Amino acid sequence: MTATVFDAFTAAAGQWGERPFLCILPDTAAAYGIAPGELAYRDAAHRIDALRDAYSAAGYGTGHRVGLLLENRPAFFLHWFALNALGVSVVPINADLRAAELEYLIGHSEIALAVALPQRHADLAAAAERAGRPLRIMSDGDTPPPAAFPAPLAGTALDELTECALLYTSGTTGRPKGCMLPNRYFLHAGRWYANIGGLARLMPGEERMVTPLPLVHMNAMAYSAMAMLMTGGCLVPLDRFHPKRWWANVREARASVVHYLGVMPAMLMKADASPEDRAHSVRFGFGAGVDRTLHAAFEARFGFPLLEAWAMTETGAGAVVIANHEPRKVGTSCFGKEASDVEVRIATEDGSDADIDEPGELLVRHAGDDPRYGFLAGYLKDEAATAEAWTGGWFHTGDVVRRDADGHLHFVDRKKNVIRRSGENIAAVEVESVLQQHPLVKAVAVAAVPDPVRGDEVMACIVPQQPLADRRAMEAAAEELVRWTLGELAYYKAPGHVAFVDSLPLTATNKIQRGELKALAPTLVGAPECVDTCALKKRQETAT
The missing domain is CATH 3.40.50.12780 (ANL, N-terminal domain)
Structure with a gap:
């Protein structure tokens, strides 16, 4: 056998x-x-x-x-x-x-x-x-x-x-x-x-x-x-x-x-x-x-x-x-x-x-x-x-999932805190742990935001150590954070959007309120405090 x-x-x-x-x-x-x-x-x-x-x-x-x-x-x-x-x-x-x-x-x-x-x-x-x-x-x-x-x-x-x-x-x-x-x-x-x-x-x-x-x-x-x-x-x-x-x-x-x-x-x-x-x-x-x-x-x-x-x-x-x-x-x-x-x-x-x-x-x-x-x-x-x-x-x-009256199963959503980008499962906590190590970051939370091509894209909500003076400072900080992440994690895990916020939604025990974050993140896309960094997320080619 x-x-x-x-x-x-x-x-x-x-x-x-x-x-x-x-x-x-x-x-x-x-x-x-x-x-x-x-x-x-x-x-x-x-x-x-x-x-x-x-x-x-x-x-x-x-x-x-x-x-x-x-x-x-x-x-x-x-x-x-x-x-x-x-x-x-x-x-x-x-x-x-x-x-x-x-x-x-x-x-x-x-x-x-x-x-x-x-x-x-x-x-x-x-x-x-x-x-x-x-x-x-x-x-x-x-x-x-x-x-x-x-x-x-x-x-x-x-x-x-x-x-x-x-x-x-x-x-x-x-x-x-x-x-x-x-x-x-x-x-x-x-x-x-x-x-x-x-x-x-x-x-x-x-x-x-x-x-x-x-x-x-x-x-x-x-x-x-x-x-x-x-x-x-x-x-x-x-x-x-x-x-x-x-x-x-x-x-x-x-x-x-x-x-x-x-x-x-x-x-x-x-x-x-x-x-x-x-x-x-x-x-x-x-x-x-x-x-x-x-x-x-x-x-x-x-x-x-x-x-x-x-x-x-x-x-x-x-x-x-x-x-x-x-x-x-x-x-x-x-x-x-x-x-x-x-x-x-x-x-x-x-x-x-x-x-x-x-x-x-x-x-x-x-x-x-x-x-x-x-x-x-x-x-x-x-x-x-x-x-x-x-x-x-x-x-x-x-x-x-849900089951209809005919017994067929239908996919509804993911209960787990996973970002699904172009078929890759990305753990928010893994990206957070890398970003948290950067000296610019005081606190960070990562969530999915809708992407018309990839399904989800990675959004990083950052509370900076020091206030950022203007849009140019935000763009420079966002690029630095993405390049930092690219050195530690696979390219697809890096943030495609970086939003600089005053605070994160937290529980009474200072844990991230994932439900509130999930609702908040999509509203930040395109906002003045959010930088689109998708163009930086390029696969690092392997030479032959």
């Missing part, structure tokens, strides 16, 4: 050997400085076996964690599967992370090795020194250096519950949490997608799936990669979403399936209509968050359904819901009905079950004997947070 992701890939290579597993388009190849083309399952298997042997010889084994800072390159998959064969858990590292984030990730995850782009080696070494952790660093193609310390679980048999990956989510009340994801998490995600059918039916040996989503997130790593692996399909990972080149990439890839974030349809609809809008072979899109006012118009224009789904890093496919059957109730933020293997509760503030069309927090669990089947194993080094998330035997998602 297949027990690990490596086992699943080995089985796929045996069945689909000559078929392509990965396709790298010329645009993506140029962005990465690598060769374009396809990599067959059998050829990938040979490279994975060689890597596995090299890692084994260097002393890596069960219980080790290895960071992968490789973006969406084929190398990510090869190293992941090779390490998985040895019981090593991989920790995907977002290439946008900067000093403070890297220091925390290295210290918290205790990775023994980082396989990274050469231009990020110095950053990783500096972060490891700040974290006080021993860390070996290598590039793809290097011989693995000897392990920094012995494998903590050497000799332990590998199975579905062996940790496969550690994925970090945004921390809603503090630092990002590390989700320990076992082999079962990925295997179940692939099997779920391969078998859900309906409008999302996958045809074995025939699919070509394009995803611009990053491999540091569960969608691309669990759903996209594992679904193609389970069905002998070809995955076409892009370096990122490029609106002007999207349809050319889709056509060149001969894509039958695309994965999307809600921001993507909105950007694609801004382009002028073209006779080539339907010149593609896409049967469906899989994603979440499409603007309900654009949903029907997009499908009518481009000729395929956008299947809205709900899941979290924590839930995996253990509790996933997707609108893959009609009626999908397009234009209502509907994400379907739960299948028979998922149980759902919608709880009001007092803990009672919500009535029809009454909003409440979404609680989920897997049906059957094991309510945690397919979920994360737990939060690393945070048993209290794991127990809290599972209060009462249900996983508390922090998302507010």
Whole structure:
């Protein structure tokens, strides 16, 4: 029986050997400085076996964690599967992370090795020194250096519950949490997608799936990669979403399936209509968050359904819901009905079950004997947070939804204090902790404000140490604060708006009143005391 992701890939290579597993388009190849083309399952298997042997010889084994800072390159998959064969858990590292984030990730995850782009080696070494952790660093193609310390679980048999990956989510009340994801998490995600059918039916040996989503997130790593692996399909990972080149990439890839974030349809609809809008072979899109006012118009224009789904890093496919059957109730933020293997509760503030069309927090669990089947194993080094998330035997998602009279689920809002910008979850407290360290700042509170393209944008409300004399002083201070943040956090977490205020809404115990802040922040956009800093939020390019 297949027990690990490596086992699943080995089985796929045996069945689909000559078929392509990965396709790298010329645009993506140029962005990465690598060769374009396809990599067959059998050829990938040979490279994975060689890597596995090299890692084994260097002393890596069960219980080790290895960071992968490789973006969406084929190398990510090869190293992941090779390490998985040895019981090593991989920790995907977002290439946008900067000093403070890297220091925390290295210290918290205790990775023994980082396989990274050469231009990020110095950053990783500096972060490891700040974290006080021993860390070996290598590039793809290097011989693995000897392990920094012995494998903590050497000799332990590998199975579905062996940790496969550690994925970090945004921390809603503090630092990002590390989700320990076992082999079962990925295997179940692939099997779920391969078998859900309906409008999302996958045809074995025939699919070509394009995803611009990053491999540091569960969608691309669990759903996209594992679904193609389970069905002998070809995955076409892009370096990122490029609106002007999207349809050319889709056509060149001969894509039958695309994965999307809600921001993507909105950007694609801004382009002028073209006779080539339907010149593609896409049967469906899989994603979440499409603007309900654009949903029907997009499908009518481009000729395929956008299947809205709900899941979290924590839930995996253990509790996933997707609108893959009609009626999908397009234009209502509907994400379907739960299948028979998922149980759902919608709880009001007092803990009672919500009535029809009454909003409440979404609680989920897997049906059957094991309510945690397919979920994360737990939060690393945070048993209290794991127990809290599972209060009462249900996983508390922090998302507010409603169920209509027909039993369909509709997304309403997020209960948690998270900013959702272009598909990235941003913890307000993480941005606040960085800004608070700047000498200009006396107090700070961060909230989401609406953005027509990105969904949310980051607003920082700043009480300055000293009054700012005029608009010019405000602009200079705002730029300094944003550049400070860009040095510590990923670019998308930096404030897109900085408002200088006399005071913050606080509770009697001097905690930020998040409800009042949420209402206040949008009213400050465009005000004289608010500086628009969106233009400063540029991705820090990684040289090839």
